[in-house]
Amino acid sequence: xxxxxxxxxxxxxxxxxxxxxxxxxxxxxxxxxxxxxxxxxxxxxxxxxxxxxxxxxxxxxxxxxxxxxxxxx
Numbered sequence: 001x002x003x004x005x006x007x008x009x010x011x012x013x014x015x016x017x018x019x020x021x022x023x024x025x026x027x028x029x030x031x032x033x034x035x036x037x038x039x040x041x042x043x044x045x046x047x048x049x050x051x052x053x054x055x056x057x058x059x060x061x062x063x064x065x066x067x068x069x070x071x072x073x
Contacts (some may be wrong), residue, residue, distance in 0.1 A: 002058035004048055005034035007046040018058060027055050 017034035019025075031053050035046060041043045 003030050004056055004058050005030055005056040007034055008052050009044045009046045011044040015046060023057075030055050
């Protein structure tokens with residue numbers, strides 16, 4: 001199963017990561033997987049606030065209107 005995690009970054013953009021995890025994965029684990037992937041990449045620093053992230057199952061709908069950049073993890 002795939003999850004999508006949108007992280008706001010210091011450059012004002014949202015970066016979205018696809019995290020592969022079971023359906024009962026903890027949202028905090030999904031957040032930290034995406035955050036550490038972002039932190040290891042070349043992009044501007046993401047905010048490390050859990051409540052600032054959007055997390056949803058891939059293919060279950062759109063979390064809302066956003067200008068998103070999607071990265072695979």
